[in-house]
Amino acid sequence: DIQMTQSPSTLSASVGDRVIITCRASQSISTWLAWYQQRPGKAPKLLIYQASSLESGVPSRFSGSGSGTEFTLTISSLQPDDFATYYCQQYNSYSITFGQGTRLEIK
Amino acid sequence: QVQLVESGGGVVQPGRSLRLSCAASGFTFSAFGMVWVRQAPGRGLEWVAVTWNDGRNKHYANSVKGRFTISRDNSRNTLYLQMSNLRAEDTAVYYCARLSGGGLVLAEYYSDYWGQGTLVTVSS
Numbered sequence: 001d002i003q004m005t006q007s008p009s010t011l012s013a014s015v016g017d018r019v020i021i022t023c024r025a026s027q028s029i030s031t032w033l034a035w036y037q038q039r040p041g042k043a044p045k046l047l048i049y050q051a052s053s054l055e056s057g058v059p060s061r062f063s064g065s066g067s068g069t070e071f072t073l074t075i076s077s078l079q080p081d082d083f084a085t086y087y088c089q090q091y092n093s094y095s096i097t098f099g100q101g102t103r104l105e106i107k
Numbered sequence: 108q109v110q111l112v113e114s115g116g117g118v119v120q121p122g123r124s125l126r127l128s129c130a131a132s133g134f135t136f137s138a139f140g141m142v143w144v145r146q147a148p149g150r151g152l153e154w155v156a157v158t159w160n161d162g163r164n165k166h167y168a169n170s171v172k173g174r175f176t177i178s179r180d181n182s183r184n185t186l187y188l189q190m191s192n193l194r195a196e197d198t199a200v201y202y203c204a205r206l207s208g209g210g211l212v213l214a215e216y217y218s219d220y221w222g223q224g225t226l227v228t229v230s231s
Contacts, residue, residue, distance in 0.1 A: 001169070034217035036152075043202055043221035044144075044152065055219065087152055091216035094166040096142070096154040 002026050002090050006099035012107040013078055021073045021102045023088035028068045032092040035064055035073045038101075039084045047086075048073065078104075109133040109220045111203050116225030119193055129186040129203030129222055137161070137181040140210020142218060143188045145199035145227075155201070156188065157216070160209035171197075193229045200224040 003026035013019050023033065031051035036044040046055045048064035051071055061076040075082055083106050088099040115127040129141070143155040156177035158165045165177050176189040186203050202224045208215030 032213060032216075038152075043223055044204075044218075045221070046217065046219050049207065049217045049219075050214070089152075089154075089217060091213055093213070094157070094216075095168065096157065096216055098152040098154065101151045 001095045002029060002093060002097050004088055004090055004097050004099040006086075006088060006102045008102060009100065010103045010105060012105045014107045015078050015080060017078045019075050019078060019104065021086055021104075023066075023071045023073070023099050025069045025071075025090055025092075029090045029092035031067050032090060033064075033066070033071050034089045034091065035062075036087045036089065037082075037084050038087065044087065109205065111205065111220060111222035113201065113203055113222045113225035116201065116227045118228045118230060120231050121194060121229055123193055124189070124191040125193065125227060127188040127190070127201055127203075127225060127227070129188075131184045131186065131205070134205070134220075136179075136184040138209060140206035140208065140215065141177075141179060141186045142204050142206060143177060143186075144202045144204055144218070144221075145197075146202070146224075147196075147199045150199075153199075157206070157210065158186070159211060164210070190227070193227075195229050198227060198229045200226050 005024045033051045035048040038044045052064045085101045085103045110132045112130045142157045156167045174192045178187045204218035204221040
């Protein structure tokens with residue numbers, strides 16, 4: 001199975017900050033990568049697909065980039081609603097795998 | 108609007124079986140592949156199983172292969188997960204989610220809609 005590793009595991013930031021979360025794949029996955037946001041007690045929400053395509057209705061402060069084995073999710077100016085856990089997911093194979101998550105905390 | 112509602116969770120003893128259901132509405136169910144994803148308490152997301160829109164092709168995580176079966180009834184707009192020989196490590200919230208397309212191509216294997224989940228606890 002393809003392993004997905006996110007960094008950092010926890011990130012402390014303030015409203016208005018620009019933050020970057022990284023996701024690395026154990027082998028090339030082209031651009032078959034999605035990002036999800038999960039708030040406590042809630043289902044995940046799709047933010048980005050195919051590494052850089054913004055899902056409809058998702059604010060433009062979210063952006064994704066990367067290809068091959070290294071990917072990033074950037075939030076350009078943190079809003080109070082953005083403090084949550086973020087997961088990457090590869091879909092380069094039928095054995096879908098997620099990263100372990102990055103918890104974004106208020107500093 | 109798209110809705111996915113899971114049911115069937117509960118407390119079950121190790122070695123026993125349980126069937127989860129996911130009722131879909133607000134879209135043409137037979138046009139979309141579907142997945143089950145689980146989340147153990149305090150842990151991350153783990154993909155469990157996927158099925159094509161017509162149910163002909165299915166794939167499973169190694170951790171559940173041979174014990175879990177994903178199926179669907181397109182006439183009832185319902186997805187199922189039959190779980191047998193349950194173990195303590197199967198304890199989790201189980202989410203059903205819709206793939207972005209029929210599931211025939213890997214490009215569609217991300218999920219644009221998720222249910223709210225149902226909790227399965229395996230304990231004696």
